[in-house]
Amino acid sequence: MSTRSLLLRRFLPASLVIALLLLVPSLRAESVLPAHFGKWTASNAAQSPATPADAKDVLAESGLESAETRAYSNGNAAVTVTTYRLHDSSGAYEAYTFFQELKNSCPQSSELTGCSTPADASSEKKRVALLGNIVIIIDNAGSLSPNDLDTLSKQIDARADKTPPPPIPNYLPTPDRISGTEKYALGPAAFRAALSTLNRSEYRALSDIAGFSSGAEAMFAQYQKQGDAAVVLLIDYPTPQLAGLHWKHLEQALPSSANSDRTSIERKGTVLAIVLAPTSRGYAARLRDAVNYETQVTWNEPTHIITDPPITTVLAKIIIATGVFMLVAIVFGVAFGGVRVLMKSLFPGKVFDRPEQMDVLQLGLSGKRINSRDFY
Numbered sequence: 558m559s560t561r562s563l564l565l566r567r568f569l570p571a572s573l574v575i576a577l578l579l580l581v582p583s584l585r586a587e588s589v590l591p592a593h594f595g596k597w598t599a600s601n602a603a604q605s606p607a608t609p610a611d612a613k614d615v616l617a618e619s620g621l622e623s624a625e626t627r628a629y630s631n632g633n634a635a636v637t638v639t640t641y642r643l644h645d646s647s648g649a650y651e652a653y654t655f656f657q658e659l660k661n662s663c664p665q666s667s668e669l670t671g672c673s674t675p676a677d678a679s680s681e682k683k684r685v686a687l688l689g690n691i692v693i694i695i696d697n698a699g700s701l702s703p704n705d706l707d708t709l710s711k712q713i714d715a716r717a718d719k720t721p722p723p724p725i726p727n728y729l730p731t732p733d734r735i736s737g738t739e740k741y742a743l744g745p746a747a748f749r750a751a752l753s754t755l756n757r758s759e760y761r762a763l764s765d766i767a768g769f770s771s772g773a774e775a776m777f778a779q780y781q782k783q784g785d786a787a788v789v790l791l792i793d794y795p796t797p798q799l800a801g802l803h804w805k806h807l808e809q810a811l812p813s814s815a816n817s818d819r820t821s822i823e824r825k826g827t828v829l830a831i832v833l834a835p836t837s838r839g840y841a842a843r844l845r846d847a848v849n850y851e852t853q854v855t856w857n858e859p860t861h862i863i864t865d866p867p868i869t870t871v872l873a874k875i876i877i878a879t880g881v882f883m884l885v886a887i888v889f890g891v892a893f894g895g896v897r898v899l900m901k902s903l904f905p906g907k908v909f910d911r912p913e914q915m916d917v918l919q920l921g922l923s924g925k926r927i928n929s930r931d932f933y
Contacts (some may be wrong), residue, residue, distance in 0.1 A: 589640045589691060590627040591712045595705040597629040597636070604611065606639045612655065614746040619652045620644030637696040646690050646720040647774070649744060653687040654741045655750060656694060689717030704919075720788045725776045725793050728828060730847030738779035751777045755788050757833050762810050767792055768803045780844060787835035789844055794827045804829055825850045 588603045594683055606626035616624075626639040643649040684698035691713060695701065701709075726739060740751035746762035752758050755777055776791045792807075794800040804824055811820060819838050822831045828850045835841035839921065 583778040587716070588625060589623070589642060589713055589716050590625055590638055591709075593630075594709045594712055597631045597701075597703075597705060597709075600628040600630050600635070603627045611750065614744075615655045615750055616641065616652055618744040618746045619654075619655075621648075631700075634700040635699050636698065638709070639694040639696075641691045641692040641694075643692070645717060647723045649687060649690040649692055650722040650726075650739050650748050651743050653685065653692045654739055654746060655782070656692060657685045657737055657739075658683070687722070688714045689719050691717045693701070709727075723774060725791060725828075727775055727776050728791055728793070728848055728850045729776060729789060730780070730844055730849065732847060733780040733782040733785075735779045735781055738777070740777040742769075742777070744774040748775055751775075755779055757788050759812050759814065760833060762812070763807060766806045766810050768794060768799065768806075771795070771799055771803075773799075782840075783841040785836045787840060787844060789848075790831040790833055791848065791850075792829045792831070794829075797824075797827050800827050800829055801825055802885035807831070821845070 590599070590603050592599050603625040604627070606624050608624065620643050622641065622644055623642045626637060628635060628637050641649075641652055655926065682697060682699070684693075684695045686693045686695075688710065693713060721743070726741065729739070735795060738755065740747070740754065742748040742751055745767070748764040748767060748769075749761050752760055752764075767775060772795045774793050776793075777788060780790050792800075792803070794803065801824060804822060807829065808822060819835050819841055820831065820833055821838075821841055822829055822832075822933075823845050825848060828848070830845050830848045830850075832841040832844050835844070839870055
């Protein structure tokens with residue numbers, strides 16, 4: 558074999574492995590945005606969006622994997638669609654609540670068409686939606702019809718992770734909540750951004766001791782009813798013990814104005830409910846009582862009720878089992894004896910009673926030799 562052939566046989570498999578490894582990232586980075594949807598056609602190839610400076614830290618914290626933007630046209634109409642693919646649905650929900658604004662978002666929607674449409678749809682400038690682990694932002698969204706949104710939603714949803722979002726938004730009180738003010742945080746960056754958006758920057762010190770390194774997650778929302786207003790902050794921990802431990806740390810980190818602002822903390826299982834600067838203590842108490850957190854135990858295994866049978870049933874089963882055992886013993890005894898007698902009749906001295914082929918181990922305690930015929 559020539560030296561060239563030997564080198565090819567030795568290094569060709571390694572080259573193929575390296576090529577596959579280089580191909581995997583390109584497959585993973587498959588474009589989320591389609592070339593066209595409905596009557597809309599892409600005006601250019603997918604590009605990296607110009608991410609706002611205040612969003613870079615939040616996206617990094619959320620686990621950003623890829624981001625792209627693309628312009629589409631339909632005659633004289635034009636829209637721009639931007640997508641952010643996150644590592645999982647929790648990170649995507651954090652990024653989604655960061656980008657959402659009042660009256661331009663689709664809370665808990667699985668499709669773009671699930672968003673509330675304003676009376677004058679053509680005036681809608683921006684729409685934010687969440688599909689699995691993908692956040693979608695559409696500029697000039699009023700130019701898209703419901704059919705266009707539905708088509709675009711299905712094409713993007715086919716590339717999204719179907720894992721549901723975190724459950725903590727369901728714990729928020731429903732009455733008096735202002736839609737679009739919900740903010741979710743997996744870390745201090747989104748936590749501080751939410752406080753700034755909700756005009757509660759004086760509580761920024763809580764972000765450092767909220768316990769995100771221990772697996773905590775936080776949820777904000779703003780509430781208003783006539784003359785009452787407040788911001789509700791929920792922090793969920795993996796265990797009740799961690800919640801109790803961080804409760805004390807958070808109380809110590811509250812600003813000096815917390816007492817005058819009537820800020821209070823209450824624990825419900827693994828969740829700390831904090832009402833930030835309510836207009837009245839009564840309104841704060843109503844919001845805390847409306848937190849929808851309940852500890853539930855779910856049995857995944859089938860259950861049955863254990864009861865003792867009546868004594869008559871037990872005795873009857875014992876008698877039947879004993880009778881069956883005796884009957885089996887009789888049948889086997891008769892079968893064993895019958896087979897032995899039959900074999901001795903048909904084959905005398907060949908199967909049983911073979912003294913010339915049998916011997917007995919002797920200890921030699923007496924001079925008389927044992928005769929095996931004595932056993933028959």
